[in-house]
Amino acid sequence: MQRSIDELESIVRDRICRVCSDRTASGECGLEEPSSCALFHLFPQVAQAIQSVRSDDICDYIDAIRGEVCSVCEQQNAQGSCEARQQVRCSLDAYLLLVVDAIEEATGKKFNRKDLSQGAGGSGRVRPHFRL
Numbered sequence: 001m002q003r004s005i006d007e008l009e010s011i012v013r014d015r016i017c018r019v020c021s022d023r024t025a026s027g028e029c030g031l032e033e034p035s036s037c038a039l040f041h042l043f044p045q046v047a048q049a050i051q052s053v054r055s056d057d058i059c060d061y062i063d064a065i066r067g068e069v070c071s072v073c074e075q076q077n078a079q080g081s082c083e084a085r086q087q088v089r090c091s092l093d094a095y096l097l098l099v100v101d102a103i104e105e106a107t108g109k110k111f112n113r114k115d116l117s118q119g120a121g122g123s124g125r126v127r128p129h130f131r132l
């Protein structure tokens with residue numbers, strides 16, 4: 001199913017912001033600069049990266065995100081490390097599994113959850129064990 005970037009962003013915002021630990025009690029984004037949220041600041045690249053993968057292995061999605069999103073994100077340094085990622089402050093990284101799930105569901109793809117590792121960018125801000 002084809003979806004526009006705007007449609008996908010709206011679906012992902014609805015799914016992720018409601019569980020994001022940076023959301024305030026009144027339902028607003030609690031970041032000092034909400035537009036700096038890497039998930040939505042770079043959403044076209046995020047959607048492109050996720051849709052370019054056809055795999056049941058979440059690691060393939062992580063590779064795509066690192067290659068297509070982190071590589072152009074101002075938070076990542078020349079050595080390829082990212083303080084926001086290390087401190088679990090990047091919503092894209094922290095909620096990657098939910099983001100993948102939302103986009104796959106919206107575009108009619110199936111994601112084989114049984115092959116996923118526990119804590120793989122899951123519903124909480126838990127550092128996945130396979131983090132690069």
Ligand code: SF4
Pocket residue numbers: 016017020021022023028029030031034037038039040091
């Ligand atoms: S940090 Fe990002 S994901 Fe979290 S509430 Fe703000 S805009 Fe939504």
Ligand code: SF4
Pocket residue numbers: 038039069070071073074075076082083084085090091092093
């Ligand atoms: S993990 Fe770091 S480099 Fe990658 S999108 Fe998030 S903030 Fe940007």
